[in-house]
Amino acid sequence: MKPSYRELCEPPIRAVTFDMDGTLLKPTDPVKTIKRFLADKGVLVSEAEVRSVLSECVALLLPLREKEDPLAYYLSLNKAVLERLGAYEEGWEEELMNKWFRYCDPEPSEGAEQVLRTLKKWGLKLAVLTNNLEGEVVRVLGEVNLLAFFDEIFTPDKLRSFKPSPLIFKRAAEMLGVEIFELLHVGDNLEEDYLAALKAGAKAILIGVPVSREYLYSDNLFGLVEILKECFNTCHGEEHSI
Numbered sequence: 001m002k003p004s005y006r007e008l009c010e011p012p013i014r015a016v017t018f019d020m021d022g023t024l025l026k027p028t029d030p031v032k033t034i035k036r037f038l039a040d041k042g043v044l045v046s047e048a049e050v051r052s053v054l055s056e057c058v059a060l061l062l063p064l065r066e067k068e069d070p071l072a073y074y075l076s077l078n079k080a081v082l083e084r085l086g087a088y089e090e091g092w093e094e095e096l097m098n099k100w101f102r103y104c105d106p107e108p109s110e111g112a113e114q115v116l117r118t119l120k121k122w123g124l125k126l127a128v129l130t131n132n133l134e135g136e137v138v139r140v141l142g143e144v145n146l147l148a149f150f151d152e153i154f155t156p157d158k159l160r161s162f163k164p165s166p167l168i169f170k171r172a173a174e175m176l177g178v179e180i181f182e183l184l185h186v187g188d189n190l191e192e193d194y195l196a197a198l199k200a201g202a203k204a205i206l207i208g209v210p211v212s213r214e215y216l217y218s219d220n221l222f223g224l225v226e227i228l229k230e231c232f233n234t235c236h237g238e239e240h241s242i
Contacts, residue, residue, distance in 0.1 A: 008184075008203055008205075008216060008227070008231055009231035011181055012182065013124065013183070013228070013231070014124065014178045015124060015125035015126070015127065015176045015178045015182060015184070016119060016124050016125070016126055016183075017126075017128065017129035017169075017172055017183060017184070017185045018126070018127070018186050018187070019129065019130055019187030019188060019189065019192075019193050020130040020132055020137060020140075021130070021132065022189070022207075022208065023186060023193075024108065024109060024112055025108060025109060025112075025144070028106065030054060031050045031051045031054060033104050034050050034054065034081065034096070035047055036103045037096050037099065037103050038082075038085070038087050041089075045087065049085065053081055053084045053085055057077055057080040057084065058077065061073070061076060066161065066162065066165065070157040070160070070162070071133065074133065075093050075097060076093075078093035078096045082096070097133075098136075100136060101139070101140045106143070106144060107144065108144045108145075108146060109220070110221070111221050111222050112144075112146060112221055113146060113149075115222065116146065116149040117149070118225055119225070119228070120149060122232070125151050125152075125177075126149055126150050126151055127150055127151055127152040127153065127154055127176060128150055128154060129154040129185060130155060131155075131156055131163050131192070132155060133155055133157050134155040134157055134158050137155055138153060141153075152172070152175055154168065154171070156168070159171045163189075163192040163193065163196050164193075164195070164196030164199075166196065166199050166200035166201075167200075169183065169185060169197055169202050170200055173202065183203065184202065184203040184204065184205065184228075185197035185202050185203070185204050185205075186207055187207060188206065188209050190206060190209070190215070194206045204216065205218055205224055205227065206218070207219075207220065207223075207224065
């Protein structure tokens, strides 16, 4: 059964964490990012080839994700992908990591700034909780003028854990000074965002992906604000305007 607003807002929400790519930012395709990087190096590969190799390497290295340093993990993944594509030269794995979002052309999701401004006005603590590395997250959010809205940035290199591990949500709640059940996580990935947050004991809303009716879901960030406004106004008798 789909969660009700009352289940979402009791106890009251005091902090909201957001995934970045596909939530705060418009979705990007890692396959196209790798393809564009290699094209700049004079290496032409098909999207189908990159997609197949990337999928194989992610599956192969997944057991190492919680064991390795996050930086080392991404370098290992990039190197494995480039090598399997027959397109590796020394240092390219680090260059790809450092330039990843430059090849993505990141753009804020529609209404992101207005939504974050509204939630701030309502007195909620805001944070980013993503599997991207901290340096790139800070740089990209600064470039799209969203960084100033956030109280914290939570990344695997900062918290030593990746989504969907419950630890990253619990550590985020602790660092925000709230109980885990007072934390709402918003993201576009069913496993790594929605279900992982619920498993950790937080609340969750899924954004921008078609799902079954059993999940609390919004088409976009504007819908998120409407859900939260309904929660505060109905459940707690508080008047919240957009």
